[in-house]
Amino acid sequence: MLDLVRSVPSSKDPIDCRMVAHDLWPRRFLERREEMPVTLPTMVYWPRNDDEVAAVVLQARVERRAIVPFGAGSGVCAGVSPGAMSWVVDLKRLDRILELDADRRTVTVEAGILGDRLEEFLNNRGFTLGHFPSSIYCSTVGGWVATRSAGQLSSRYGKIEDMTLAVWGIDGRGERIHAAVDDMATGPGLVQMLVGSEGALCLITRMKLRIVPLATHRFVRGVSFPTLQQGLTAMRNVMASGQSPSVLRLYDPLDSALAGNHPTSSEPLRVHAGGLAQARVEDSGPGEHDEPTLFDSLVRRVEELAIFSRPRATRAVVGELLGRPGIANSLLDRFDGKPRLVVGIEGDADDLTRRGPRLLDMLKGQGATDLGDGPGEKWLRHRHRVSYRMSRAFAVGAWVDTCEVACGWEEVAPLYTAVREALRDTAVVLCHFSHAYHDGCSLYFTFAGGGTAGNGPRSALSRYDLCWERALTTVRRHGAVVAHHHGVGRSKVKGLRHAAGNKALLQALKRTLDPDMILNPGVLGLGLGAT
Amino acid sequence: MSATKTMTITKSTATGSKPARTVIDVAVADDAIMGLVERLRLARVKKTPLLASSIVLPAPPPDDVRSVVIDADNGLADVDARLSLAAIGHRLKQQGYWLPMLRPWSAMPLWRLAMTAPLVVDALIQRGTLVSVDGDVIDTPRAPRHAAGPSLLHGLCARPSPTALLVRAHLRVVPRTHARLVVTDHGSADAAARAFVAVTDAARAVCVEAFGTSLAVLADDHGAVHNDVDVDSDRGSAWGRVSSRVVGSRSIGPGDRPAIVKALCAGQRVIGVPFMQRAGVLLSTTASAAAPSLVDVSTATTLAASAIAAALSRPQESAS
Numbered sequence: 128m129l130d131l132v133r134s135v136p137s138s139k140d141p142i143d144c145r146m147v148a149h150d151l152w153p154r155r156f157l158e159r160r161e162e163m164p165v166t167l168p169t170m171v172y173w174p175r176n177d178d179e180v181a182a183v184v185l186q187a188r189v190e191r192r193a194i195v196p197f198g199a200g201s202g203v204c205a206g207v208s209p210g211a212m213s214w215v216v217d218l219k220r221l222d223r224i225l226e227l228d229a230d231r232r233t234v235t236v237e238a239g240i241l242g243d244r245l246e247e248f249l250n251n252r253g254f255t256l257g258h259f260p261s262s263i264y265c266s267t268v269g270g271w272v273a274t275r276s277a278g279q280l281s282s283r284y285g286k287i288e289d290m291t292l293a294v295w296g297i298d299g300r301g302e303r304i305h306a307a308v309d310d311m312a313t314g315p316g317l318v319q320m321l322v323g324s325e326g327a328l329c330l331i332t333r334m335k336l337r338i339v340p341l342a343t344h345r346f347v348r349g350v351s352f353p354t355l356q357q358g359l360t361a362m363r364n365v366m367a368s369g370q371s372p373s374v375l376r377l378y379d380p381l382d383s384a385l386a387g388n389h390p391t392s393s394e395p396l397r398v399h400a401g402g403l404a405q406a407r408v409e410d411s412g413p414g415e416h417d418e419p420t421l422f423d424s425l426v427r428r429v430e431e432l433a434i435f436s437r438p439r440a441t442r443a444v445v446g447e448l449l450g451r452p453g454i455a456n457s458l459l460d461r462f463d464g465k466p467r468l469v470v471g472i473e474g475d476a477d478d479l480t481r482r483g484p485r486l487l488d489m490l491k492g493q494g495a496t497d498l499g500d501g502p503g504e505k506w507l508r509h510r511h512r513v514s515y516r517m518s519r520a521f522a523v524g525a526w527v528d529t530c531e532v533a534c535g536w537e538e539v540a541p542l543y544t545a546v547r548e549a550l551r552d553t554a555v556v557l558c559h560f561s562h563a564y565h566d567g568c569s570l571y572f573t574f575a576g577g578g579t580a581g582n583g584p585r586s587a588l589s590r591y592d593l594c595w596e597r598a599l600t601t602v603r604r605h606g607a608v609v610a611h612h613h614g615v616g617r618s619k620v621k622g623l624r625h626a627a628g629n630k631a632l633l634q635a636l637k638r639t640l641d642p643d644m645i646l647n648p649g650v651l652g653l654g655l656g657a658t
Numbered sequence: 659m660s661a662t663k664t665m666t667i668t669k670s671t672a673t674g675s676k677p678a679r680t681v682i683d684v685a686v687a688d689d690a691i692m693g694l695v696e697r698l699r700l701a702r703v704k705k706t707p708l709l710a711s712s713i714v715l716p717a718p719p720p721d722d723v724r725s726v727v728i729d730a731d732n733g734l735a736d737v738d739a740r741l742s743l744a745a746i747g748h749r750l751k752q753q754g755y756w757l758p759m760l761r762p763w764s765a766m767p768l769w770r771l772a773m774t775a776p777l778v779v780d781a782l783i784q785r786g787t788l789v790s791v792d793g794d795v796i797d798t799p800r801a802p803r804h805a806a807g808p809s810l811l812h813g814l815c816a817r818p819s820p821t822a823l824l825v826r827a828h829l830r831v832v833p834r835t836h837a838r839l840v841v842t843d844h845g846s847a848d849a850a851a852r853a854f855v856a857v858t859d860a861a862r863a864v865c866v867e868a869f870g871t872s873l874a875v876l877a878d879d880h881g882a883v884h885n886d887v888d889v890d891s892d893r894g895s896a897w898g899r900v901s902s903r904v905v906g907s908r909s910i911g912p913g914d915r916p917a918i919v920k921a922l923c924a925g926q927r928v929i930g931v932p933f934m935q936r937a938g939v940l941l942s943t944t945a946s947a948a949a950p951s952l953v954d955v956s957t958a959t960t961l962a963a964s965a966i967a968a969a970l971s972r973p974q975e976s977a978s
Contacts, residue, residue: 285935312969317970
């Protein structure tokens with residue numbers, strides 16, 4: 128064994144290995160519920176610098192071990208799924224902030240730093256990265272770059288690939304690699320080939336990111352639309368108008384109905400102190416008062432219909448109901464919600480005093496009804512809580528998962544309808560439309576279903592797999608992209624569309640940078656069966 | 659795509675060590691793609707080396723309506739990559755759209771510009787149809803931003819080693835009714851750079867360009883006023899001296915003020931596309947631009963992967 132590898136902190140302890148055995152892919156929860164065995168990696172390493180990462184890779188080449196990079200484990204697409212002979216390289220000890228260059232508006236950090244720690248560091252110095260995934264408290268910056276993550280304010284600040292100016296890493300040869308947008312030899316092209324590579328081409332160890340000054344004020348508002356199409360048209364027009372909203376989220380009728388009614392508002396337009404891009408100011412992280420999930424909302428609505436309150440019994444009823452999605456969907460069709468849009472812009476007070484009313488007038492001109500500050504402020508307070516607890520649905524035999532896809536504006540409504548129809552007898556489907564750009568947006572589906580125990584055709588596992596198969600097939604048929612910001616991992620490979628030339632180049636690059644095919648085999652459909 | 663018209667492929671005689679010059683003379687875009695495909699496949703079968711720089715795709719006729727097709731829903735223009743940026747800009751203007759890169763535009767065809775100016779690919783092109791050097795037609799995914807996995811559009815047609823030729827592209831464009839142009843002078847390169855960074859920070863403008871001490875910003879206006887002034891129409895200003903001969907680009911961080919000042923002091927154009935969070939310096943001399951690498955059709959993909967790996971593995975000190 129290489130001398131340097133011996134000095135890298137590591138463990139074979141089954142508990143340590145169990146901690147990095149998988150990410151938060153919901154299918155793993157179902158497998159645990161069915162008491163299916165967990166596959167543990169052989170070893171977990173915690174390298175402290177690039178040299179140690181390189182040493183582990185070289186030793187893995189010698190021993191023909193697959194290497195699976197691990198950040199905070201908050202992925203939901205089986206990006207972390209080591210085999211029994213694999214090593215996991217947990218990068219959380221690479222957590223330093225190396226340089227803040229206020230003149231050039233950049234920050235250079237190591238891959239293992241948690242998102243909220245970086246954002247807090249920047250906020251204290253008057254800057255923000257502008258990247259706010261709901262998992263900000265439990266995901267690493269390296270994980271963001273590896274999966275092309277998007278934050279909730281992506282319409283204003285862009286996705287992580289728009290913020291990434293340089294990437295450093297160790298490839299499958301054990302060599303250091305580096306690409307930077309301002310490097311004449313590599314340029315933005317090679318930065319963009321490493322961003323989103325999900326550990327298949329290199330272990331990302333460090334990155335330089337673009338930062339911007341913190342906005343001082345915010346304007347948020349909720350509105351509702353008579354129809355979903357009107358809401359989508361309004362979103363597209365807001366993006367085309369150059370308003371550059373930080374947040375623009377449209378909830379479909381069912382999601383809006385489950386969230387409860389908001390009365391029409393005539394409250395005055397207000398500009399609030401504090402920009403949207405401040406991680407802690409709204410106490411939006413894990414807390415005692417959680418935002419109700421889809422499952423909780425269903426339970427609440429069933430209780431309202433039944434005019435009694437026996438939460439445990441109701442949860443069991445809803446769990447049963449999700450096992451019969453055809454019936455559940457027929458019942459839910461009776462909820463007549465109006466699509467609700469949350470919109471927010473940032474700037475200084477004077478700027479927002481001018482732009483806020485203009486924005487609201489524009490939305491009203493497209494059929495919107497003003498709901499006041501309430502929906503937006505509520506979203507702000509709860510915007511990071513969803514990532515912190517397992518849905519109660521799992522405790523009653525049901526399951527919940529999410530699927531984020533992206534397409535051009537003209538395809539959004541047809542794709543939404545098609546996915547709901549395709550899954551009608553498999554799951555209850557909610558959707559919100561966010562991460563809006565000039566040329567399209569992301570559709571964020573939430574699926575909830577059920578099924579019997581075990582492995583049979585009516586089991587929860589089978590229904591779960593069927594739901595995903597149908598969803599990916601539908602998304603692919605509509606020409607949409609199967610991942611917008613969760614990554615592809617292993618769970619979405621079937622839905623990935625690779626043109627022949629694309630795949631050839633990617634495979635050639637994989638062979639060149641990772642000749643022994645040891646880096647995270649299987650993600651993006653690369654390196655399968657190699658180790 | 660179908661090739662319905664006759665193609666004429668002519669090949670001049672190779673002299674000395676210079677490779678043959680390939681001229682693919684076709685009438686419409688689809689034929690151009692098929693002609694290119696056939697030519698490249700023929701070269702692959704015959705194991706004939708081809709230089710990317712030796713391939714010429716003549717521009718389509720000016721009245722070909724299919725060479726610039728607007729997708730108003732998504733703010734995109736589906737363009738024939740044989741057109742120059744200058745021709746595309748003028749065609750867009752006729753149809754009521756801005757190209758998010760101000761005049762003067764390069765006279766270089768878009769397909770060649772994509773190889774040498776990565777900023778153009780990075781900021782302007784949402785998706786592309788490419789022909790690989792092995793003769794395969796590749797459509798990159800149509801998606802806002804890049805979405806899933808490594809971005810192959812970048813890897814295929816930009817440096818260090820293009821492996822495909824761009825034949826059609828979906829360019830991001832903006833209706834002229836949604837933006838107006840404002841030109842301001844800031845007295846010094848440093849002040850202009852500060853203003854440039856402020857505009858990119860706000861992320862609202864369609865385009866911002868700095869040259870000398872002045873700034874041209876294309877952004878929305880409170881009344882959606884239409885202003886038809888082009889920056890180079892004012893011959894008395896610095897913009898009258900801007901060269902349209904763009905042969906390359908060097909991307910920079912959109913907030914990199916020192917790099918902007920340095921470029922402005924060196925007489926270069928700095929361009930930002932704030933709504934895409936991109937910025938770069940346009941290069942107008944061949945000396946500082948990376949020429950497309952040799953395309954060897956027999957081992958193109960492997961060579962490209964090796965070239966990429968070599969570029970990634972260079973000692974970091976040599977990176978600018």
